Amino acid sequence: MTDAIALTIHARDGAARTGALLTPRGDIRTPAFMPVGTAATVKAMRPEDVRATGADIVLSNTYHLMLAPGAERIARLGGLHRFMNWPRPILTDSGGFQVMSLAKLRKINGNGVIFQSHIDGSRHELTPERSMEIQRLLGADIQMQMDECVKLPCPPEEAERAMRLSLRWAERSKAAFGDDQPGRALFGIVQGGVERTLRIESARALVGMDFHGYAIGGLAVGEPQADMLATIEAVIPHLPDTKPRYLMGVGTPDDLLQSLRRGVDMFDCVMPTRAGRHGMVFTRAGRLNLRNARFADDSRPVDPLSTSAMARDYSRAYFRHLVKAGEILAMMALTEINLAYYQDLMAGARSAIGEGRLDAYIEETRRGWAEGEAEET
Amino acid sequence: MTDAIALTIHARDGAARTGALLTPRGDIRTPAFMPVGTAATVKAMRPEDVRATGADIVLSNTYHLMLAPGAERIARLGGLHRFMNWPRPILTDSGGFQVMSLAKLRKINGNGVIFQSHIDGSRHELTPERSMEIQRLLGADIQMQMDECVKLPCPPEEAERAMRLSLRWAERSKAAFGDDQPGRALFGIVQGGVERTLRIESARALVGMDFHGYAIGGLAVGEPQADMLATIEAVIPHLPDTKPRYLMGVGTPDDLLQSLRRGVDMFDCVMPTRAGRHGMVFTRAGRLNLRNARFADDSRPVDPLSTSAMARDYSRAYFRHLVKAGEILAMMALTEINLAYYQDLMAGARSAIGEGRLDAYIEETRRGWAEGEAEET
Numbered sequence: 001m002t003d004a005i006a007l008t009i010h011a012r013d014g015a016a017r018t019g020a021l022l023t024p025r026g027d028i029r030t031p032a033f034m035p036v037g038t039a040a041t042v043k044a045m046r047p048e049d050v051r052a053t054g055a056d057i058v059l060s061n062t063y064h065l066m067l068a069p070g071a072e073r074i075a076r077l078g079g080l081h082r083f084m085n086w087p088r089p090i091l092t093d094s095g096g097f098q099v100m101s102l103a104k105l106r107k108i109n110g111n112g113v114i115f116q117s118h119i120d121g122s123r124h125e126l127t128p129e130r131s132m133e134i135q136r137l138l139g140a141d142i143q144m145q146m147d148e149c150v151k152l153p154c155p156p157e158e159a160e161r162a163m164r165l166s167l168r169w170a171e172r173s174k175a176a177f178g179d180d181q182p183g184r185a186l187f188g189i190v191q192g193g194v195e196r197t198l199r200i201e202s203a204r205a206l207v208g209m210d211f212h213g214y215a216i217g218g219l220a221v222g223e224p225q226a227d228m229l230a231t232i233e234a235v236i237p238h239l240p241d242t243k244p245r246y247l248m249g250v251g252t253p254d255d256l257l258q259s260l261r262r263g264v265d266m267f268d269c270v271m272p273t274r275a276g277r278h279g280m281v282f283t284r285a286g287r288l289n290l291r292n293a294r295f296a297d298d299s300r301p302v303d304p305l306s307t308s309a310m311a312r313d314y315s316r317a318y319f320r321h322l323v324k325a326g327e328i329l330a331m332m333a334l335t336e337i338n339l340a341y342y343q344d345l346m347a348g349a350r351s352a353i354g355e356g357r358l359d360a361y362i363e364e365t366r367r368g369w370a371e372g373e374a375e376e377t
Numbered sequence: 378m379t380d381a382i383a384l385t386i387h388a389r390d391g392a393a394r395t396g397a398l399l400t401p402r403g404d405i406r407t408p409a410f411m412p413v414g415t416a417a418t419v420k421a422m423r424p425e426d427v428r429a430t431g432a433d434i435v436l437s438n439t440y441h442l443m444l445a446p447g448a449e450r451i452a453r454l455g456g457l458h459r460f461m462n463w464p465r466p467i468l469t470d471s472g473g474f475q476v477m478s479l480a481k482l483r484k485i486n487g488n489g490v491i492f493q494s495h496i497d498g499s500r501h502e503l504t505p506e507r508s509m510e511i512q513r514l515l516g517a518d519i520q521m522q523m524d525e526c527v528k529l530p531c532p533p534e535e536a537e538r539a540m541r542l543s544l545r546w547a548e549r550s551k552a553a554f555g556d557d558q559p560g561r562a563l564f565g566i567v568q569g570g571v572e573r574t575l576r577i578e579s580a581r582a583l584v585g586m587d588f589h590g591y592a593i594g595g596l597a598v599g600e601p602q603a604d605m606l607a608t609i610e611a612v613i614p615h616l617p618d619t620k621p622r623y624l625m626g627v628g629t630p631d632d633l634l635q636s637l638r639r640g641v642d643m644f645d646c647v648m649p650t651r652a653g654r655h656g657m658v659f660t661r662a663g664r665l666n667l668r669n670a671r672f673a674d675d676s677r678p679v680d681p682l683s684t685s686a687m688a689r690d691y692s693r694a695y696f697r698h699l700v701k702a703g704e705i706l707a708m709m710a711l712t713e714i715n716l717a718y719y720q721d722l723m724a725g726a727r728s729a730i731g732e733g734r735l736d737a738y739i740e741e742t743r744r745g746w747a748e749g750e751a752e753e754t
Contacts, residue, residue, distance in 0.1 A: 040698065044705040046687075069673065069698040077676050077694055085690050296446065299454050310423075313462050317454055321417065321446040328421040328708060 005142065005185040005212055007244045007265070011354040015236065015263040018353040021213075021244050023141050024183040025081070026088045028056040030244065031260040031349055033342045034091060034268040039064045040074075040084040043273050044331045045339070047086045053308065053336060054343030057141075058086060059268045062095035062134050063102065066124070067117050071137040079139035091268070092140035093248075094131045094173070097149050097217075108148065110165070128169045132176035132186075140184065144215065145173035147189040152223045159193030163202050166191045166217075174209055185212035187246060193218060194227045196234045203238035213244040216264075220250040229258055236263040253282060253345055253369075257362045260349055272342045276335030279323040283311070283341065284365075285372020290334070295320040308340035382519065382562040382589055384621045384642070388731040392613065392640040395730040398590075398621050400518050401560040402458070403465045405433040407621065408637040408726055410719045411468060411645040416441045417451075417461040420650050421708045422716070424463045430685065430713060431720030434518075435463060436645045439472035439511050440479065443501070444494050448514040456516035468645070469517035470625075471508045471550070474526050474594075485525065487542070505546045509553035517561070521592065522550035524566040529600045536570030540579050543568045551586055562589035564623060570595060571604045573611045580615040590621040593641075597627040606635055613640040630659060630722055630746075634739045637726055649719045653712030656700040660688070660718065661742075662749020667711070672697040685717035 007030070009019035021028040035042045035050055037058045042050050050058060060080060065071060074083050081087055096113065099106055103115035103124075112127030128146040135143040147166035150159055170188050177186040188206035192198030206214060216235055219228045232247065239245055246266035247259050256267055272282060279291045283303035288295070290302075298316040306312060310333040322330035345365070352361030384407070386396040398405040412419045412427055414435045419427050427435060437457060442448060451460050458464055473490065476483055480492035480501075489504030505523040512520040524543035527536055547565050554563040565583035569575030583591060593612055596605045609624065616622055623643035624636050633644055649659060656668045660680035665672070667679075675693040683689060687710040699707035722742070729738030 039702045039704060040695070041704050041706045044709070046706065046709065068702060069694070073674060073694070076674065077692060083692070083695050085695075297450060297453065315454060315460070317446070317450070318417070318460050318462075321460075325416045325445060327416060327418050328705060329418045329423065331705060332421070332423065332709065 004181075004183045007213075007242060011356075013353040013356050013358040014261065016261050016349075016353050016358050017263065017265070018350040019265075021265070023089050023185075025141055026056060028089055028266075029346075029350060030265040031256075031346050031353075032056060032266045033256065033346045034059045034266065035339055035342075036061075036268055036270045036273060037084065037086075038270075039068070040080060042335075042339075044277065044328070044335045045273075047084060049336060050086070050339065051088070053339040054347060055088075055339065057089040057091060059091045059093065060084075060138070060140070061098060062092050062131060062138070063098035063126075065092075065138060066095060066126075066134050067119055067122075071134040075137040075139070079137075081139060089141040090138075091142035092135045092138055092144065094128075094144045094146040095126050095134065096131065096146045097249075099126055100149065110168075112146070128172035129176045132173055136177075136181065142185045142187060142213070143177060145170045145186065145188050145211075147191055147217055149191065149218045149221070150193060152193060152218070152221050152227075154193055156193070156195050156198070159191075159195050160198055163191040163193075163198050167202065167205050170206055170209060170211075174211070187211055187213040187215050187244075189215040189217040189248070190235050190239075191218050194223055194231055196231070199231055199235050200238055203235050207238065207240060211243070213246060214239045215246040215248050217248045219247065220255065220269075225255060225258070228255070229262065232259055232262045232264065253342070254366070256342070256345060257349065257365065261358060261362065272338035273335050276333075276338040277331045279330065279334065280338075281311075281319075281334050282338050283372065284368045286369040288316070290316065290320045290323045290330075292320070302337055303341070306337060306340055307344055308337045311337040311340065381558075381560045384590075384619060386619075388733075390730040390733050390735040391638065393638050393726075393730050393735050394640065394642070395727040396642075398642070400466050400562075402518055403433060405466055405643075406723075406727060407642040408633075408723050408730075409433060409643045410633065410723045411436045411643065412716055412719075413438075413645055413647045413650060414461065414463075415647075416445070417457060419712075419716075421654060421705070421712045422650075424461060426713060427463070427716065428465070430716040431724060432465075432716065434466040434468060436468045436470065437461075437515070437517070438475060439469050439508060439515070440475035440503075442469075442515060443472060443503075443511050444496055444499075448511040452514040452516070458516060466518040467515075468519035469512045469515055469521065471505075471521045471523040472503050472511065473508065473523045474626075476503055477526065487545075489523070505549035506553045509550055513554075513558065519562045519564060519590070520554060522547045522563065522565050522588075524568055524594055526568065526595045526598070527570060529570060529595070529598050529604075531570055533570070533572050533575070536568075536572050537575055540568040540570075540575050544579065544582050547583055547586060547588075551588070564588055564590040564592050564621075566592045566594040566625070567612050567616075568595050571600055571608055573608070576608055576612050577615055580612050584615065584617060588620070590623060591616045592623040592625050594625045596624065597632065597646075602632060602635070605632070606639065609636055609639045609641065630719070631743070633719070633722060634726065634742065638735060638739065649715035650712050653710075653715040654708045656707065656711065657715075658688075658696075658711050659715045660749065661745045663746040665693070667693065667697045667700045667707075669697070679714055680718070683714060683717055684721055685714045687711075688714040688717065
């Protein structure tokens with residue numbers, strides 16, 4: 001496989017590294033957080049404002065886009081970048097995870113998954129070949145193999161079955177991705193639940209197939225943080241140092257710091273955007289629930305050190321009023337503040353790695369959460 | 378009354394005039410459209426983006442703010458401008474109109490209105506004195522007398538009763554406004570339904586009381602456009618030429634053009650913002666309903682001549698997708714496009730009046746709606 005999308009590492013600090021993933025659509029500074037733009041929009045954000053928070057890449061969901069407005073339609077309209085007016089890199093998932101979590105009457109077999117749309121009940125089939133075809137039609141810069149992600153906890157035999165199926169789908173995904181997509185990348189996904197031996201077997205087999213990058217899937221699905229971190233520690237040594245490592249669907253700010261410290265380069269999570277739509281805001285002083293009555297007369301800004309003007313130029317009392325009144329501006333503002341917080345966190349980590357002081361940065365950051373008005377719930 | 382807020386007229390074209398209302402918080406170019414920010418936010422818009430559409434002033438609603446978060450609270454937090462981060466002029470209504478249209482178990486008497494909150498059923502009383510106190514606490518630059526607005530059609534006796542009550546409340550409002558609010562203005566409101574003689578009597582009585590400006594209330598409440606325009610034509614000659622004239626709660630783009638042509642200086646309406654939250658967009662080619670299936674593959678922008686980038690940089694197909702998916706970005710984008718359209722319309726009218734070609738401008742604008750894909754519904 002050609003390394004159309006290449007990782008360059010600028011500095012290391014322990015197992016952590018910082019650098020950039022170079023793509024024809026722009027560089028992705030790593031460690032990177034990718035905001036989730038499920039239905040071709042990062043909810044409640046204009047793309048230029050997503051960019052202004054510091055995002056180099058966004059993620060979009062194959063499952064949602066295949067159902068509406070349809071991959072062929074987006075292709076006719078010039079591809080996903082043009083459709084959503086985001087000229088920078090886009091990563092798409094395979095659709096498999098959301099078929100299993102959102103669709104109705106899903107039935108998995110060796111070939112793929114047959115399911116009914118959660119929107120209108122229409123019948124669809126997703127196979128590794130169709131998933132890759134959709135991602136190609138969308139024009140995604142980073143495409144993901146189709147895999148099966150089991151819920152945790154699960155019996156080892158079930159984790160093993162899904163891992164082996166995912167390996168077969170990895171081969172089929174790679175064949176379908178082909179060698180005619182210059183400047184685009186395909187990532188394999190390590191599965192195996194929290195079984196160390198399964199995870200290592202999965203990683204080795206995928207590396208043998210030679211992907212442009214490697215994801216760790218199936219984590220942050222209900223297991224304790226310690227299990228997640230142990231799994232990351234088990235897998236990382238078996239992944240090539242020169243390729244990007246992507247931890248899928250993770251997580252809290254602390255999850256991100258603990259994981260990048262162990263060598264993860266890329267993250268995505270709905271947490272900052274979803275929390276922002278529900279009155280929760282991430283700050284240097286921990287997470288605040290702006291529905292709380294104690295903010296009703298609080299004239300202080302949400303986070304005076306934020307890079308987002310929304311966090312500096314309005315009072316907590318104002319946002320509390322907007323949240324209680326169900327105003328759209330609350331969702332817009334808190335989403336932006338949260339995305340800026342996640343990007344600021346990554347920027348801080350990149351600097352700290354460059355200066356060889358990542359552990360001190362993590363310690364300072366955690367102290368801020370603890371000393372502030374954290375109300376982690 | 379001191380003319381703290383002064384109207385300066387730059388040019389005239391027939392009964393129409395263009396100029397500016399000079400206030401300590403900035404000039405309001407007239408004819409002016411005021412976006413509605415009911416609960417201290419123009420829904421789905423950041424204040425800097427409201428300003429970027431060309432708005433010099435916004436309106437906010439006394440009824441909503443007195444219920445939540447409360448006028449005394451906003452005053453403690455530094456006033457409404459600081460609360461909503463809008464440093465430019467703000468006009469507040471008296472609350473009377475919305476008590477009658479939104480509140481439960483309302484009971485009007487000579488002193489004021491007793492009602493229950495539509496939010497939590499709590500009991501409140503609104504009088505001219507309390508309305509003015511609230512508007513003072515909010516720090517509104519332009520404050521409105523409390524009046525009673527009847528629904529049309531209504532019997533002449535009912536229109537007369539409400540008009541006379543409104544005159545008594547005008548006197549009480551003026552006394553309560555006082556003479557200790559430099560740089561702020563109080564407007565009287567002409568009532569009288571569609572009864573020409575009542576309207577003229579109301580206008581003359583109010584002018585005798587000497588307000589900073591005069592509003593025409595109780596229109597666009599169900600009557601034909603012709604009745605509205607006839608009422609405006611009847612009232613305008615009885616208002617002082619040197620004072621601003623504000624047509625409350627109106628209306629469609631055509632309503633605005635027809636009314637400013639008759640000498641109206643100021644407008645407010647929820648139409649552009651409400652329509653934008655429901656997939657309707659105002660363009661130079663008429664109003665489009667983006668829910669319509671005919672836009673599913675329409676790669677054209679919404680309005681290539683709009684001053685809003687949202688109207689130029691995205692396809693109709695994209696917005697149709699967002700509207701159908703219930704995405705917040707649809708509400709944000711279409712609200713902005715609509716507000717920009719209304720402001721562009723006012724800017725065009727101001728230029729046309731300055732050049733003595735208002736009728737030609739109105740004709741060109743209406744031709745655009747007719748020749749385009751208008752689907753006025």
